[in-house]
Amino acid sequence: MQRIQVQGVHHITLVGSTRQSAIDFWQGVLGMPFLFEQPNLGLESENHLYFDPGDGRLLTVFTNDAHPDAGRAAPREVGCVEHIAFNVSRASFQQAPARLEQRGISFTQRDRGFMDSIYLRDPNGLKVELACYKFETPSGFRDADVLMAAYRLRIARGDHHIDASHVADAIEQLIATRDRLE
Known part of the structure; x- marks a missing residue:
């Protein structure tokens, strides 16, 4: 049986509350x-x-302007969305904590080994992640190429999670394969 081949995320649709609340968060924040x-x-x-x-x-x-903000964390159950992650530049990531504090928005910051993350919630409790890779993807490759190579190195080395050494070595390996093809 043949599969349907997707080619990326087309869009994401959320159930929100009021028009103004959505504009204030998604555009304003x-x-x-x-x-x-x-x-x-x-x-x-x-x-x-x-x-x-x-x-x-x-x-x-x-x-729907008749629906107030939920004011609670969105459910985290089987079949629910845990969070949505958005890419931000390193410069934006570094400024985000101060900007969120200025708005009185609580957040959690995490080091994920190969990326940094800041988690916050929209007015209806959906967890939103601001994510920033700790590496620059070499020309001719995708972020996923770097991460797959780093993952293979992590497994081969028996390490707990991907860290900077796996990413650096993966990039070196990818560049070597590209250079052999040229």
Whole structure:
């Protein structure tokens, strides 16, 4: 049986609360330009807001001004979304804690070995991650190429998780394969 081959994320749609709450968070806090809105064609009582998360794709939010912000953490159960991660530059990542503190938004910062993460919640409790790789992907390769090579090195070495040494060695290996092809 043949599979359907996907080619990337087209868009993500969230169930939000009010129009203004969505604009204040996604555009005001995270800097995603608000592109346009239209009715939710599947549910007439809702509006459908469209934002640009920075890569030319879309993040959309269903809103209904009769629904207040949830004011609680989104459920973390089987079948639920745990979090959505957005790429940020190293410079933006370094400025994020102060900017979130200025807005009174609580967050958690984590070192993930091959990347750094800041976690916060939208007004309806959805966990949002600001993620920044600790490496620069070499020309001609994808981030996934570096991570797969680093993973193979981690497994071969019996290490607990990917760290900077795995990433550095993976990049060196990838560049060597590219140089042999040229």
